Amino acid sequence: MAGQAQLKAGIIGASGYTGADLIRLAACHPGLEITHLTAGKNAGAALGEVFPHLGGLDLPDLSATGDIDWTETDVVFCGLPHGTSQEVIAALPNHLKIIDLSADFRLRDADVYAEWYGHEHKARHLQKKAVYGLTEFYREDITGADLVACPGCYPTAALLLLLPLVAQNLIEVDDIVIDAKSGASGGGRSVKQSMLFCEVAEGMHPYGIAHHRHAPEIEQELSLAAARSLIVSFTPHLIPMNRGELLTTYVRLGKGVSAHDLRQALIGRYKQEPFVRVAAEGQVPETRHVRGSNTCLLGVFEDRVPGRAILVSTLDNLVKGSSGQALQNFNLMFGFDETCGLTQHPLFP
Amino acid sequence: MAGQAQLKAGIIGASGYTGADLIRLAACHPGLEITHLTAGKNAGAALGEVFPHLGGLDLPDLSATGDIDWTETDVVFCGLPHGTSQEVIAALPNHLKIIDLSADFRLRDADVYAEWYGHEHKARHLQKKAVYGLTEFYREDITGADLVACPGCYPTAALLLLLPLVAQNLIEVDDIVIDAKSGASGGGRSVKQSMLFCEVAEGMHPYGIAHHRHAPEIEQELSLAAARSLIVSFTPHLIPMNRGELLTTYVRLGKGVSAHDLRQALIGRYKQEPFVRVAAEGQVPETRHVRGSNTCLLGVFEDRVPGRAILVSTLDNLVKGSSGQALQNFNLMFGFDETCGLTQHPLFP
Amino acid sequence: MAGQAQLKAGIIGASGYTGADLIRLAACHPGLEITHLTAGKNAGAALGEVFPHLGGLDLPDLSATGDIDWTETDVVFCGLPHGTSQEVIAALPNHLKIIDLSADFRLRDADVYAEWYGHEHKARHLQKKAVYGLTEFYREDITGADLVACPGCYPTAALLLLLPLVAQNLIEVDDIVIDAKSGASGGGRSVKQSMLFCEVAEGMHPYGIAHHRHAPEIEQELSLAAARSLIVSFTPHLIPMNRGELLTTYVRLGKGVSAHDLRQALIGRYKQEPFVRVAAEGQVPETRHVRGSNTCLLGVFEDRVPGRAILVSTLDNLVKGSSGQALQNFNLMFGFDETCGLTQHPLFP
């Protein structure tokens, strides 16, 4: 890398778990130099004070977003909470490429956004031009995009599994039940009683039943693939683990379609993809098979109920479900090999 | 209790997790004296060697089952692994009342048993007279029974939730999807690589997809309630916690039926029951709400998908899902108040 | 219990983990009726809203402490955070017996209090008359006390282990190293980033190195036993578990004293005690041996280093380390059998 020009990248909202994982990955990327890190109440701190595990890295201190001169910067990753990204991003200079990890630009429809987020979108012009960053399905758009809205963690796992099956008409689109499970890092690093160790450990429960904001995002993309509006049953659960996400999806097969057909369709769709893999026949995907890596692992099982199949998809919510996919999109946008900086193998145990 | 005669009880297979929890509860029961504890390879050991947490109790050492003179014993709890109970129980003297915690006598149909367990039942005469020990639904039969087959942990959680709804025709019986989650104690204390700490902690996964033996048990009882044969989609998952079980069940509502109707039906059905409770409106049942107690907690939620509801049931797999329900049945069989020895409140955190 | 008069008890600060565990235990106590529960920001809520696991109990809603008429109340348990108890307790009517679970009245010396807590004590007259509630060592005083200051969790584990050895001159009092480990419930239910699930799970670390406030409490009591001032090395660690505390204590043996002598001294000292037990020879105490129970388990091991021994003590920080010991003191103060309401066996797994 010596002597080679690197792209200069800023990370806005670097003090959350998503920010930490983006730094972990980006710091190993040969073509990217982290020149700015910003935070809210942590502005002014050294990175090692906020994330001691990154204290050994030679990286800038955290600044306030407003204090930064972006002139020399090429790209900004934005990891702010939902609702705050849109205004911050709207205020950034035009020359910057933006990779947003929040939910602010994922929904294309202004009304759907307002319904689920409780307020009008504050940057409609950007919402319109944002590209949905599900890499395996929007490559061409992402390559030329100025603003990429990286998908939510649950939608990534759901869509990588379901989009090929819906697009090829292999399942009944009106009978999709998604039972989702996630580790606690999906809840972020902000302090809430419900996320205390003692409230999460040695127990589990569903949350956001019938009103989780990832549902309309899943429906937006599946509806496009089905060429008609559809609605899914989606219920997430909080599991006592740090990272990892697994969706068990219950579907009714299309006429004449078998579970084997579904499996073959997925194998066919992803055989060239570096980060999506169909588990070996009979092998059950587990979250620990992908921990720390950018891989999404899929599985297809025949149900005992005639005409039904049980589908499994798993990924690391902080990597393929967030920062890893963001870096994958960065690679696309700037002409790197898509796997650059993303080749770490899963950490087990 | 002083001076009062107590029933003399033996526990066969006392060295597993189910045995430990039965001892924990039974040792506090005022009308029961544990006179025999048996084990396989642990025969000869003091209880405190096998379960140091019970080392302070004044209880008999573990013996080999064959060495015991049952003359003075009134009742036997049997916590042996599936497949081994039937022969051991068949060999016990006739005067003993038997409360079996294994799966051996749960299925009434000899063919269904053989299909799921891979061999003919070895005690057909007992299989026929065994009473299914789901206390809240078989009270009368249990009261007079000689052999009670306590339900599996998943079936208990599923049936307490679904039986009233099916019996009252409130849901479509051909569209029941049960996504079940359990802590690791459900896997027992026998050593398997898949149950090592490092294989379970910081991760989760489904198992026994489309072939878990609790499915036919659930179907047997629901079919009876529906007065016709039905089949359910049932998928269990292993969660990194010791105890606790939670089922998220996805159902299609009957014509004109609302989620509210389901909730009311459950409230009505269980309002006199000491151990089954419908969570307050809007409150989501969590496994930690029932940890260590004999309570089953139910919840009903309207789905966003029209005509569908999301149901939640949770219990402690070792208590209401096993040893607690066994003791509840003991109380019925011997004329104690049904809550006797079972009034511990949940342990949280 | 019907018809029998029960003592009326209030619990101030009922919305923390200590409060929850006190309610769990007290609700089963035959001689005690919980008539008041108070909380700060949760005042006005039903108990089941704050602690759904206790939602099935018939108990009063949470009130503001200032709103309560204490006329009919006999005893108050106070579970407020350190520093706030003293003023609240000073304002209570004189007829009330007080059992305080905070640190406010544990240190007898006004200067030591001021040094460690950073402010003058605001109720010196009460500090002087408070009785240190280490039940096994202050029985007589507790019996007649108006105000009992229950020991901290670490001091309870340390003192039950060390007091007999120091009092009998069996160890060198100037060479005591206590390496303490605790589950996360010791940190309380108030929200702090450092206690989020993801900050605690899958990791561990020491905290409060050389300045934890339980050190002077341990030293106060050991100094009394040694009849001279002494100082201990005390370092606590946060372990990724909900409850449980274990101290590994490294000591130098007195001249001519063996590890066996230590063991015998402890056995002798505690042979009549219902809640302190020396583990069987060779058996290593584990936190799970006492989870949920009021037992403190001790172990003594010879070190390879000549003249040294390794001591282990373990208890459940919320029970014997807090609410259980408080209830044990209540029993003493009001003439109940000391084990009343405290006979639950440990919950394992």
Added chain:
Amino acid sequence: MAGQAQLKAGIIGASGYTGADLIRLAACHPGLEITHLTAGKNAGAALGEVFPHLGGLDLPDLSATGDIDWTETDVVFCGLPHGTSQEVIAALPNHLKIIDLSADFRLRDADVYAEWYGHEHKARHLQKKAVYGLTEFYREDITGADLVACPGCYPTAALLLLLPLVAQNLIEVDDIVIDAKSGASGGGRSVKQSMLFCEVAEGMHPYGIAHHRHAPEIEQELSLAAARSLIVSFTPHLIPMNRGELLTTYVRLGKGVSAHDLRQALIGRYKQEPFVRVAAEGQVPETRHVRGSNTCLLGVFEDRVPGRAILVSTLDNLVKGSSGQALQNFNLMFGFDETCGLTQHPLFP
């Protein structure tokens, strides 16, 4: 890397946790090609069957060690259990460089080995020529070695901390107490009841008190540094986490030495080292700060007890404590940059 010759490496005993982590790291090393993987009862299996998280890698199936032709191989990593390595390694052809991760060649003294392992060493000639692979202290010897005995995980953490302090005479060598804590992966992947999830989760305990085999290894190296025989108090504890190890070490300072001096000595000793770091002043090392990385993090704290200090060292037992250090030694032996393949940053949360 294309076109560049890579060293051909075999991994004997690849089916344990150490093997898995070595594969994880080695598969990313640009100068190493894994050409053989061996296992005992898993011989014949594909790697993905034994370790599904590595199923996406293009690596050889597992073979029986005896079936392999080593002619083309340059180096062998040996991850067999203690006691079995020595014979397997003795039977390997002479041209192979050996990096052993077991305990078989760590102790130089034949009598000490026999005393602690209960049998005579079966390859004395190799024991004599083996180099102790604590990289930061034996670089020159490792560079030219044919057989490197990688240190145990506890000794690595203990020695990196203590060797500079002992060598510079800064602490009293007769008063060293090491309280060690480790995650469950240190127990290996072989099945034992004591390592089941339910036996480890939600609890903790010491083990191997006063007879853990890492003690003589620590003493061997400290005695060399002190130029006289010494003995340490060493007690390990099992913590409910997968990976990570932390030692809290209690020492008495040398005359006129302060805790600050210790800190400065460590900073000075390691300032050029890529993998050993002294935590920022006041920052407490935590296992999660190093999870998945090859870093050892050290901390020094003044005790309240005059003349004493509290030292902390933490590392990932599977990386710097095992496979990472093995790869670091490989780099030294074959002329790579010492950090090659070891630059992953810690995984948090």
